[in-house]
Amino acid sequence: MRQTLFLFTLLAAFFGHSQEKYPKDYFRNPLGIPTILAGTFGELRSNHFHSGVDIKTQGREGLKIYAAADGYISRIKVAQFGFGKAIYITHPNGFTTVYAHISKYADKIQEYVKAIQYKKENYETGNLFFKPNQFPIKKGEVIAFSGDTGSSGGPHLHYEIRDTATEHIINPLFFGLNPIDTNPPLFQDLKIYPLNSNARINNKNKSTVISLNSIEKGQYKVGKITASGAIGFGVNVFDRLDKATNKNGIFSLEMLVNGKRFYYHDVETFSFPESKFINLLIDYPHYIKYKKKYQKTYKDDVNKLSIYKDLVNNGKLDILNGLNYNIEIIAKDYKGNASYLKIPIAGTENNTIFMQPADTTAYKIVAKNFYKFTEDNVTVAFPKNTFYEDLYLDFKVDKGVAKIHTPTIPLAKNFTLTFNVSKYSEAEKKQLYIANVKNAKYPRFQYTRKKDSTFYTTTKTLGNYALMSDTHKPKVNVLYFKDNQWISKRKTIKVKISDIGSGIKNYRATLNDEWILMEYNHKKRILTYNFSDKKLVGSKHIFKIVVSDNVGNTNTFSTTFFKKQVN
Known part of the structure; x- marks a missing residue:
């Protein structure tokens, strides 16, 4: 009897602790539709675990996103990739909820964020942090609208719950989010x-x-x-x-x-x-x-x-x-x-x-040591513990291509790859960049730092790399209207941009010589400006955009259109 009572007490304490650890009824569904998941917590992604759940939005953008509980907006970030537009709410129970890939924020938040973007003259805001009294939020309050921004593969809401103190991410299903699942793996x-x-x-x-x-x-x-x-x-x-x-x-x-x-x-x-x-x-x-x-x-x-x-x-x-x-x-x-x-x-x-045949090459790697090797004007440098285990490394340069083992070996740290470019003229150097040439037909730009006679990059991916030249300026095409056209009924300006070489680095658009905010959908390669951002004066307007690639090739495009302000 005593053993049974002890066991009951132990189990009650355990489940009570679990309930206290992860409250089941504190957070509400962040969407007003049934929860159907496109992605689960801890799912295996490329180089990382999925840090939240992806909630389907019925293939649509613009669904209302609700605050899961009382709290305050502690952080906002707008980025081209990653989470895209994201909002973080800190709650008094010690947890923070995260909502990502949203299309736009609720009005008062959107107004604040746009003011920052126009002040910085930049779409990306970086992390914006707030004090508890700046944006207090009530449970069920509309905070944003669902979208497809950032590195999203389609419209959905990425939703996370974190421990505020430690930043550890916790499976949201422990907090009562309840998708239907009756199927075994x-x-x-x-x-x-x-x-x-x-x-x-x-x-x-x-x-x-x-x-x-x-x-x-x-x-x-x-x-x-x-x-x-x-x-x-x-x-x-x-x-x-x-x-x-x-x-x-x-x-x-x-x-x-x-x-x-x-x-x-x-x-x-x-x-x-x-x-x-x-x-x-x-x-x-x-x-x-x-x-x-x-x-x-x-x-x-x-x-x-x-x-x-x-x-x-x-x-x-x-x-x-x-x-x-x-x-x-x-x-x-x-x-x-x-x-x-x-x-x-x-x-x-x-x-x-x-x-299996024994693996032996000229370059033996002991994981705990630093190594630096040079072949034919190409140098690779591996910090201590770049590799998880000891191995024999393949490294050679063949017709300008640096072949650094194979990308099948995971790395714990970045290594540095350096090309000696002293044989090139200054004009040629301006057009050069380092690229991953795993697919020779589609070289992938590596962020290239240029210093006198050496170009270098850092990466966690082994494989084939080479110097590539980009002499082509980006392409710019304004969509849906032509030069000197009346567009009174249009609510936006849309521009398609692309680059066949090193890729788009930045863009800057102006309307009547004033900077305007253009949101870039990199999946469709379309920039969009909304006329509601600024009040137009007069009917004749000049739109100008300057687009640059990663080696500095620049395309400047300008067009005139006619439009009267519509209230």
Whole structure:
């Protein structure tokens, strides 16, 4: 009886703490429509975990966004990429909510932000911070309207909840946001890895992809596999919520070995600095080559993610000859819907049929050391701990292309790439820039710093780089009207800009010699000015825009139109 009472008290304390930790009824739905997710918290993205949930907006922009609870606007940011237009609300219960990719702010906020933009003569505001008494907000108050700004793949609301003190991001579903999800995750396939030179999988020292047999909904299995030595597993798995076709991330991944937990992680919370370790959670080389993400059920020693729990030998298995192992990998979504993958392993002797060739090159990297190498006027410099582990680095220069290993190796830090450009004339130098030439047909501009006879850039991506020349000025086309045309009914000026070389760096537009705010949709490459920003005087007006690319090529375009102010 005493033990039962103790257990009840312990469980009550645990659930009470969880309820206090994450209040379920404090925050309301930030939209006035049913919650359907296009993206889940902790979802695997390129080089980072998804830091919030993406709420569908029925494919539309302009839906009202409501403050999730009382508080005050503590930060606003307008950026071309990333979150685009974002708003941060700090709440008295110790949490901050974030709303991103919005199209515009509510009137009083929009007026303030536009005043800053016109003062700076810049679309991007940087971070604007506010005191509690500047923009107090009530729960349910309209703060903004949904949109597609920044690095968004379509109209939706990106919504986050953060711990105000620590800036840790927390899964919003813990706070009562409640999308419908009755479907278990879907396993796609399995990959098995030999973790040292003595390990074997089906008599090969080579990672192997295994097809799955679907027994029934949520139940999968594979045929018997022979193995020996240290091995690990990776799974390609996703979740699909009700009323949505998106392939979303799972909440937790677990591995049992003969019924005992050897591996577990979930995405309840994480910090921004640790997000980069996603490249050690997944099979990064496979992702770079094939754009398919395998989540590993073992942890690399240098992986500092905080999401792991209950690891035995970091999830790595040591398969012994003559023993059988029943492996079960379990994937769950936040609602607890689960899928099970069963893997029978038979321990066998090491009878090698295939072995991976040893990797040896001229450049041996010990991860904890600094290295600097030069070949044919190209220098690479790697700070200490740029690499997660020791390796042999491939580095050569062939016909002006610096080939720096392959992009399949994840890096913890930026390295510096420097080109000696002393052989070029000053005129030629102005047109040159460093580019990633993984795709020779579409070189990708790297931010290039120019200093006398050297050009350099920093990057976290290995691969092929070269000096490229851009002699073409950007293209500018005004849409929907021609020079000297009356456009009295038009509410906006729209301009399409593009560049075939180094890419657009900046633009500056004026109307009757006064700077005007043009919002840039980089996905459509269209700039838009709204006539409601400024009152027109007279009927004849001159619009001018100057567009520059990343090496300084500039196109100046000017046109005259006629329009009377319409109140």
